[in-house]
Amino acid sequence: MAEQPMPALRRLIAALAPLVPALRALAPRPVTAADRLAVFPTRGLPLSRPVDIRWNDHQIPFVEAETDGDLAVALGLVHAHLRGGQIALLKRVAQGRLAEIAGPVARDLDHILRILDFRHAADTVIDRMPQDVRDFAEAFITGVNAYHALERAPPPEFALLGLRHEPYTLRDMWTIGRLAGTDINWLAYFGLLRERGTPGFAATWARMLKAGANATASFSMDEGQEALATLLTATGRSGSNCVAVAASRSASGGALIASDPHLALSLPNLWVVAGMRSPGYHMAGLMVPGLPFVAVGRSLHIAWGGTNMRSASSDLYDISGLPPGEIETRETVIRTRFWRPARRKVRRSRFGPIVSDAKLARSRPGDTIALRWIGHEPTDEITALLRASRATTPEDFRAAFAGFGVSAQNMLVATAAGRIGQVMAATLPLRTRFPPPDPVLDAADPDSHWQGLVDAPGLPWATDPPDGVLATANNRPTDAAVPVGFFFSPDERVRRLYALLGAKPQLTPDDLAALQADTLSLDAGVLTRHLVQVIRDAGLAGGHAAFVDRLAGWDGDYAADSAGPPAFEALLFHLVPRIHGASSADAMPRLMAQWNAIIAFLPDDLAALAPERRRQVLAEAVGLAAADAAAFPAWGDMHRMRVAHILGRLPVLGRFFSFGDYPTGGSRETPMKTAHGLVRGRHDASYGSMARHVADLSDPDASWVTLFGGQDGWLGSANAADQIPLWRQGRSIRLPLRPETVAREFPTVLRLEAVRR
Template identity: 60%
Template sequence: MLGPAMQGTGTRDARGRTAKGMRRQPATLSRRARRLARTLLLAALALLPGCAALAPRAVTIEQRLAVFPAEGLPLERPVTIRWNDHLVPWIEAETDRDLAFALGLVHGHLRGAQIALLRLVARGRLAEVAGPFATEVDHALRILDFGRAAPEVERRWPADTRAFVEAFLAGLNHATRAAARRPPPEFALLGLAPEPYTTADLLAMGRLAGTDVNWLLYFSLLAERGNPGFARLWQRALEAGASAAEPAAQEGTATPHAAFRAILAGTASRAGSNTVAVAARRSATGGALLASDPHLSLNLPNLWLAVGMRSPSFHAVGLMVAGLPILGLGRNPHLAWGGTNMRAASSDLFDVSRLPPAEIREHRVTLRRRLWPDTERTVRTTPHGPIVTDASLVPSRPGEAIALRWIGHEPTDEITSLLRAARARDGAEFRAAFAGFGVSPQNMLWASRDGRIGRLMAATLPSRPGFPAEDPVLDAADPAATAPWSRLLDSRDLPFVEDPPEGVLASANERPEPLGGRVPPPLGVFFSDGDRFERLHALLAARERVSPADLMALQTDTLSPKAARLAAALLRRLRDVPEAAPLAAALAGWDGDYRADARAPLAFEFLIRHLVLAVLAENGRDGAAGRRGPETQWNFITTFLLRDLDALPPGRRAAALRDAAARASRDLARFRDWGDVHRLRVAHWLVNLPVLGGAFVQGDAPVGGSRETPMKTSHGLVEGRHAATFGSMARHVSDLSDPDANWFVLYGGQDGWLGSAAFADQVPLWREGRAIRLPLRPETVAAEFPRVTRLAPAAQPTAAARR
């Protein structure tokens, strides 16, 4: 979506001023100024119709329900939609088709603008709203071609999947047609018009949500290949397991490169996430428990939408990705489930420079640009995937052509898997549902009504013997390099576990370990640091019996064990450094808790920043590549900072420590505590618009957490006040002892309509660790979802009645 595409694109100092970058020659400035003035003038003219988005009027829940598109519905039987005070729908339908249609109707009504933008990104059409700025972004997206596998996926669909998707699509398109009379405020601002959706659009959006989180690191490493020291950088990346999947608010500038990077980071399905399952024998309630919190962009609207549903085949509550007809995580009467990204490598890079010309196909694509002439670009494909280095935003060496082979270009079927998972009655059915699931690879955890818990690997991956030790780019002319793609593994070939002796399971994007006594095949190389995984297990081990309240507290935990250990090790090295006195006073006895009101994490992060940059400079890596590359990621810091510091000659090490301590102490004196610097911004994704973005900020407040705390609020190296734009953006807890014991909360709200009372009403709940109950019992639903919308087939005299 446009939100992740544009998030985190401004570097600011402590007073909030945007950095301007390198100086330019006066003549260049003049030419750029003229172009900028022309662009701004055209933008100003274009934005005049969008004033409603700049100053949206307040809209109540009742007003939003009054305009729900309930006329002329092609239903088979009457449908009832009940709503709670947060505009969460609970749909009761007599047929599965009508349930799917009503879900599409709800998605289109609540998230019409968001879904429209998701489609533009998935289809490489951002320039149609962003103008020439997005030209090269669109070219890169057209090369990635998220819709490439759609025709074959659709052809292979089982009849029940096809019927469900087509009905969902019909409901979404009905809401889209209704929106033509009163489109969302963003439409006028961005020059959008309602446009019908196709199954290919939905599949492309699904593939966008399944992007490989390894791409960001692959592409950043491509920029380094051929440079002196690359072999060492690659070896260290393998050792650290570094991941560049998480955008930081301080990182980058407002460039197409930053926008493209943020698209890949902000839409990767559950790019982070925690999930915990507790068996009944370890539960305080007597029922198995499950808790899940996906990590994605913290911009609004949230990517997820909470729903309840009941039809002949479905009876569930959970979270759906806006615009897609599946429950990503949730609960039915028999089972609760959630997942985390495996960080498995579902892609390989191939050097196709030596392929015969006959194996390279090319075609031209037309890119439409708002307020600018259309342009054309070339897209080249090979048997090993599209040539991604043809995109100007993907670095390459002269004369080199590198293709990306991705499971997402294969006809895997995630929609069927997730529809079956939502109907599963036990762990065996849940595990079987994921045969054929492809992207993005997920660790799926479940807890069942009979008290059992389990974990499986939902993925389709090449059957690799291992990963290259010297270079991430494989030779397409080498049969040994391409052979793994001739046999693909899926969940049936990968380990799983049921009923572990500890009675608990946890997943946090960590490096895979043996499951059920089976060692997994080589899955990937870049995983999250084990900090969250370690902390989750420690919290679970501290309770003989775990309650739902314990799991809710776990989701808001802000302690980082590795930060505490690293801080203690640095203090020992700073013992005789006078400049470190303020830091030592703040860090003495710190347990690694990133509470918003704590001063220690502030001291730690300032010290880390200056030490990392000092060590990079000592090793010749003090340029932009070093500051924004994998070396600034938490994995690299925890793996190499002390080692590299201790490897310096004594005199240079002492100088680096003194200088870093002095700089960090000065930074520390400017702020009060962690929350004074680490902020949580409540903002619509339009905040990323130039000039006008500030109009879309609804609030700014201190927040706890860090890169790898269970309550994740990610950031990069800290130089001053910043916004956390990536982290724990939804939460779910279910207790299988009670069908009604299911709680969900979004960072944001259900409604994407600017000005709606349900646009950001869940933010206070999220901040306070509270949630909304989504029950399964009909009588509880009736009591807690008091607003009713009744939908009738169009042939009946009364199409809709409300009370």
């Protein structure tokens, strides 16, 4: 008998029904701030007393609680409300469970993430946590889980990605914190393993050490390593600028601070803004979704920020000679969406996990390479940062970082008493030889082993400098008896910051906001003048006079309306590969395409060429660059800021999550960092300032913040990207601390009812 059409139609509808919520994520319904707050649960919550959460128009909350425990619960509720989907994704990244979302293509990523084992020391640290810190952290987790238990609907992207909420645990929280503390040196290590031992590698390694190569892209990487690099730079605090100004240099008479952390540019932002007041905490600033502390912000007594120290917190060891009995082996099952599970081997030694087992960190045949990382030691960043936020002096602030491990930070602090200080918040290994002659150490050599660990109280620090200013920008430390690292940013950002701080005898918060938007590259200006002279000396200026004049008239300012950067960047794009005998940027060692190496070696490498070869290289590069640059009157025509959700990286579907792009200023090492590689045409900035914070300690209400994007991670929310205009214009949102100001500027109030009496 022929099948009846109605049952067949019903079966088709039933088969397609699960796709409907997924399709909604591709065209989410616009949601106002009022709509979003209307779904925030206010009853049946695990609180001992009522809590008020005040909200401003940007959906930034200020939590007012009568107990510290209730504050923590309310913060957990807020994080789950604003970034529940993001926390779920961070948890799966930290656990190596991306294949559950993306299918078989993510198995290699999951394998290396599981080998890196972000959870390794979790149980030990949790057992050792001071009771007050553990109580606060567990109350935060209670808030996250309570929100999801009462949630009316999961985030729109859950159906698309095949996600569902799982209980959030203290172990999950700690693991996300470890993910955020990733050692960015790994990206260089994994890229160089396969090149180690090849002809010329020793010279390349020596150049790398001299240049202080940017560890995020030092050697050639395949597609999988590129994906890992993107993942780790999107979740780890790998960059940043921070400055502090003492009261003696402040127009208001109060100490000042300004911070702008750098991350891969995508939405939702890795920072969420919150203010809070309880008996033990009165502060406001930037928090990482899923973590209970303010990482950058201010209290009534101090303001703080920091930059990645770029410390060598890891070492690679050749453990080929270890007896098999010293290697622990287990099998891990990678559950895979749309496919059957995969089984992979995970091995560990006393020198750490064996990373050479992973395809994305594979070395030469026969090598067995282990990774020893400070992040596998039982350090406690949650306790340190909660303690630091309650400090009142630079000395208290420094003492709070005892036991802080990863990622190592140069922390700056400004106090209400007008003082400033700089603290090395880190745990560093003591080494006999540093830097090593080879990036892989011999485990059989006792002198290669760590000789102990030293943390913040044992590391150098600075306080109250005579000139009244401090600045840090991932630059090489100038005073550290303990070896710190070898992959640092060039010092041009920190030189520019100090120049701007020294330009006026008395500084204001507006001056610091202008500093964060500065687009001058000192070294680009110097290199441009050198190249113009070399081109003229070679007799090549006449044939491309307009192009050379365009270069000669540029001072290194990467303002969006500047005409010089397109000419300079197009010249570098064609010149740098030719100096190294390569046909294109993709065909040359990635190290030599980095800004560190360009400013360190390009003039000498060009001069070292035979005269005829040098003239040929210059002629070809100038001719091609002139043609490329002619299409771009200004830097903003070439250099763009793309506003897109992290799902915008998905193949095919990614276009649904792109919200436009616009011209932007800045470059690789300008204070307003909007990084890029060698470019000759229109391109997107890939990495830069994801948030800005400025505070004046003379006034409890003088604190301001801006996010790249917005507060709310909910697709379709009016507050998902509403701060982009502020970010572009250098404007900000005030984060006051006085209760009466908070009441006026955060007018929407949610009263959370208690269920425990």
